[in-house]
Amino acid sequence: MSVLLIAEHNNKEVKPFTLNAITAASQIDQDLHVMLIGSKADDVAKFLSEVPLVKKVLHIDHEIYENYIAENYTAAILKHADKYSHIICSANTFGKNLMPRVAALLDISQVSDIIKVISPDTFLRPIYAGNAFATVKSNDEKKCVTIRPTSFEVAETTGGSAEIEKIDAADQTENTKFINREEIKSDRPELGTARIVISGGRGLQSGENFKLITDVADKLNAAIGASRAAVDAGYITNEHQVGQTGKVVVPDLYIAVGISGAIQHLAGMKESKVIVAINKDGEAPIFSVADYGLEADLFEALPQFLEELNKLNTIQK
Amino acid sequence: MKILVAVKRVIDYNVQIRVKEDGSGVVTDNVKMSTNPPDDNAIEEAVKIKESGKATEIIAVTVGEEKAQETVRKALAVGADRGIHVKVDGNIEPLAVSKILKKIVEKENPDLVFMGKQAIDDDCNQTGQMLAAHLNWPQATFASKIEVNDKSLQVTREVDEGLETIEVNTPAIVTCDLRLNEPRYASLPNIMKAKKKPIEQINASDLGVDTNPRIEHIKIEEPPKRKAGIKVASVEELVQKLKNEAKVI
Numbered sequence: 371m372s373v374l375l376i377a378e379h380n381n382k383e384v385k386p387f388t389l390n391a392i393t394a395a396s397q398i399d400q401d402l403h404v405m406l407i408g409s410k411a412d413d414v415a416k417f418l419s420e421v422p423l424v425k426k427v428l429h430i431d432h433e434i435y436e437n438y439i440a441e442n443y444t445a446a447i448l449k450h451a452d453k454y455s456h457i458i459c460s461a462n463t464f465g466k467n468l469m470p471r472v473a474a475l476l477d478i479s480q481v482s483d484i485i486k487v488i489s490p491d492t493f494l495r496p497i498y499a500g501n502a503f504a505t506v507k508s509n510d511e512k513k514c515v516t517i518r519p520t521s522f523e524v525a526e527t528t529g530g531s532a533e534i535e536k537i538d539a540a541d542q543t544e545n546t547k548f549i550n551r552e553e554i555k556s557d558r559p560e561l562g563t564a565r566i567v568i569s570g571g572r573g574l575q576s577g578e579n580f581k582l583i584t585d586v587a588d589k590l591n592a593a594i595g596a597s598r599a600a601v602d603a604g605y606i607t608n609e610h611q612v613g614q615t616g617k618v619v620v621p622d623l624y625i626a627v628g629i630s631g632a633i634q635h636l637a638g639m640k641e642s643k644v645i646v647a648i649n650k651d652g653e654a655p656i657f658s659v660a661d662y663g664l665e666a667d668l669f670e671a672l673p674q675f676l677e678e679l680n681k682l683n684t685i686q687k
Numbered sequence: 688m689k690i691l692v693a694v695k696r697v698i699d700y701n702v703q704i705r706v707k708e709d710g711s712g713v714v715t716d717n718v719k720m721s722t723n724p725p726d727d728n729a730i731e732e733a734v735k736i737k738e739s740g741k742a743t744e745i746i747a748v749t750v751g752e753e754k755a756q757e758t759v760r761k762a763l764a765v766g767a768d769r770g771i772h773v774k775v776d777g778n779i780e781p782l783a784v785s786k787i788l789k790k791i792v793e794k795e796n797p798d799l800v801f802m803g804k805q806a807i808d809d810d811c812n813q814t815g816q817m818l819a820a821h822l823n824w825p826q827a828t829f830a831s832k833i834e835v836n837d838k839s840l841q842v843t844r845e846v847d848e849g850l851e852t853i854e855v856n857t858p859a860i861v862t863c864d865l866r867l868n869e870p871r872y873a874s875l876p877n878i879m880k881a882k883k884k885p886i887e888q889i890n891a892s893d894l895g896v897d898t899n900p901r902i903e904h905i906k907i908e909e910p911p912k913r914k915a916g917i918k919v920a921s922v923e924e925l926v927q928k929l930k931n932e933a934k935v936i
Contacts, residue, residue, distance in 0.1 A: 662925055
């Protein structure tokens with residue numbers, strides 16, 4: 371049987387994590403179909419059909435899908451679920467919201483947030499904020515799985531020519547209404563996919579002081595992250611939070627500034643390739659995961675850091 | 688309006704987890720246990736709604752072993768009116784918990800069910816959505832703001848792109864984010880009072896729900912350790928290392 375991946379998109383573009391989920395799904399079974407539930411999203415359908423790992427695109431086009439509502443998506447997925455051995459999506463706020471609703475109605479015990487496909491029924495997933503790894507085997511006949519996007523490569527997006535099959539919409543819920551979405555537009559790379567991330571914590575002491583972080587981020591073309599403490603304190607908005615209940619990032623370089631390194635924060639960044647910690651408390655737990663630790667006052671160190679970067683002839687982008 | 692709040696007993700968030708050597712799980716003996724943090728936000732929100740006069744009763748429910756009752760007792764100490772403890776031993780998956788909670792909802796007929804968005808032990812993030820599915824109720828997940836209207840809620844949700852606002856008709860399920868509110872501490876007099884509040888005990892087996900796990904835990908192991916890093920003496924040295932040694936800038 372084939373596997374079914376649910377695409378995340380905004381009717382114009384597919385969201386990048388769908389491409390990581392495609393890689394994971396194709397490791398479960400190569401006969402991978404992608405379901406696109408949207409409104410006037412023909413461009414997205416075409417894009418997905420050109421992803422070489424995708425064997426078929428199921429396209430549901432109806433105005434009720436202009437905004438993503440889990441209840442409506444679930445009804446659409448259930449109409450086609452019987453043909454598939456696995457239903458898969460990314461374990462970000464999109465998939466976390468959607469998949470359990472689908473799984474419950476199929477009477478499946480979902481496997482959340484996998485970081486490795488061991489076999490079509492056995493997966494590796496982090497538990498306890500990544501402080502333990504569990505190898506789990508699903509004994510349900512059909513499986514619902516969400517994928518930690520940063521643990522899988524981005525799929526190639528050109529060269530494929532999958533068939534696009536138009537399928538019917540399902541019923542619309544009357545009990546949930548989309549009101550609005552406040553997206554903060556930024557020219558910076560996205561936190562989840564950036565090559566370099568620089569994050570600030572409580573040590574920044576104020577929202578204004580985050581400018582020290584943004585200046586360095588601009589220089590390095592980095593995304594900006596934050597600890598939960600910094601978000602709770604209102605220094606920066608929620609979509610920047612890295613950690614167990616925020617985003618998981620795996621950049622080539624992660625720079626933690628004024629972050630003590632609570633277990634919950636480490637859960638979101640400790641798989642990064644190179645970790646730098648700048649903190650004036652030499653005993654801070656963040657140093658235990660840092661490749662390079664600098665014990666210093668961030669208010670002195672960050673301007674110096676920028677100055678040193680400015681001296682370099684070239685900076686990798 | 689009646690609000691049911693589901694709470695879970697987990698290893699305290701400050702405890703450094705230790706994996707058992709035989710790969711069967713993590714060490715829980717003599718380890719501090721607490722209420723799952725976002726479940727505290729769920730209770731707090733229910734109490735605030737009751738204090739504003741919009742709710743009449745708060746019921747705290749937990750599913751778990753004998754000691755799970757402590758989390759219900761704590762919820763009673765911060766303002767829940769009565770408790771329900773569904774007793775079940777051993778590992779229980781979100782799917783089974785959601786089926787048990789459905790039975791409790793059918794018995795109690797709440798207008799709202801609140802719970803944390805995810806438990807910090809298994810990190811599944813499933814139970815609320817599954818309960819909503821079983822009941823065919825709307826779901827508002829990852830809530831950071833809740834506005835209670837007559838027959839609906841306006842909920843602001845934390846999503847990857849920022850904030851999203853939806854309106855759901857009641858009855859509804861809300862899963863709570865840590866930023867929804869600041870949970871209060873129980874005062875000593877309220878802890879004493881909570882001891883007199885009733886907790887109904889129900890055996891999961893009496894509810895007719897199959898709680899057998901569908902997922903086998905083959906092995907629990909420690910994640911690969913990072914190799915020890917170094918401390919650099921200056922910003923200059925740091926930049927030089929990043930450029931020439933790590934080659935990341």
